[in-house]
Amino acid sequence: MRLYKLAGAAAVAGAATFGYASVIERNWFALRRFEVPVLPPAAEPIRVLHYSDIHLTPGRHRLMSFLRTLDALEPDLVVCTGDSIAHKEAIPPLLDSLGPLLDRPGVFVFGSNDLYSPQPKSPSRYFRRLGPHERRRHHPDLPWAELGASYEAAGWLNANNQRGRMKVGNLDLEIGGVHDAHIRRDRYERIAGSTDPTADLRIGVMHSPEPAVMDRFVADGYDLLFAGHTHGGQVCLPVFGTIVTNCGLDNRRAKGLSHHPDRPAAGPRAFLHVSAGLGTSPYAPVRFCCRPEVSLLTLVPRIG
Numbered sequence: 001m002r003l004y005k006l007a008g009a010a011a012v013a014g015a016a017t018f019g020y021a022s023v024i025e026r027n028w029f030a031l032r033r034f035e036v037p038v039l040p041p042a043a044e045p046i047r048v049l050h051y052s053d054i055h056l057t058p059g060r061h062r063l064m065s066f067l068r069t070l071d072a073l074e075p076d077l078v079v080c081t082g083d084s085i086a087h088k089e090a091i092p093p094l095l096d097s098l099g100p101l102l103d104r105p106g107v108f109v110f111g112s113n114d115l116y117s118p119q120p121k122s123p124s125r126y127f128r129r130l131g132p133h134e135r136r137r138h139h140p141d142l143p144w145a146e147l148g149a150s151y152e153a154a155g156w157l158n159a160n161n162q163r164g165r166m167k168v169g170n171l172d173l174e175i176g177g178v179h180d181a182h183i184r185r186d187r188y189e190r191i192a193g194s195t196d197p198t199a200d201l202r203i204g205v206m207h208s209p210e211p212a213v214m215d216r217f218v219a220d221g222y223d224l225l226f227a228g229h230t231h232g233g234q235v236c237l238p239v240f241g242t243i244v245t246n247c248g249l250d251n252r253r254a255k256g257l258s259h260h261p262d263r264p265a266a267g268p269r270a271f272l273h274v275s276a277g278l279g280t281s282p283y284a285p286v287r288f289c290c291r292p293e294v295s296l297l298t299l300v301p302r303i304g
């Protein structure tokens, strides 16, 4: 009898936790703010809004409502690090929700989920890489090209294996980016080469923060790197935090502001900002101890 009571209590606690993670925390959107001392001395600060991993499906009205609030932050630059959609019909509601944000300077890269529609997966798949007999998908079935064309029509820089230059405020920004390393579409060799030391700031953009790719950005002189993909771990443990990043990045840097390389080194280091993202796969509609988020980074002059 006592065993039945324990099993019943565990079932109730499990159902309550799932309900909280899927209904409450998944829609409990956070705005995180950071100050990054990365500009030349005496430069005017600029605000950068970083969003990632929206994974939008047409029914996510609370998420769309949150997106509509972001233009009020008046960012000088918007950075999108991919996985914006998760449905063939998601582009019109995405663009409608971004609204006037699209009139601001922006830069974007794709993530794998902009190309491939979501599929049910074993939860264990998140903790390991594809085995030799597991099929990797090769034929995109989501309208990624239409998504990219929409961003570009708004004037945003397409940084998928490309470099560009952008004026933001009074600053001359050099920007380089790669397509998603998680599906091996990154072609760093196409953007390789030293950055321009006369630019006011050098920004690197990617979806998946693979350390080997970030090493190359740092070696070429990029000052500030943006990435998404990790979802911050998505389902985390109280106190312990992130369990898995789904890439080569360590758990400690799964979200927020850090550096790459992680530890002080003899060579150069860049600031790294990883977004825990706003969404989830429709087949894993939970977040626990890892609220969905966007970040507003205020870039200010370097210290010293």
Ligand SMILES: [Fe+2]
Residues within 6 Å of the ligand: 053, 055, 083, 111, 113, 229, 231, 277
């Ligand atoms: Fe994602």
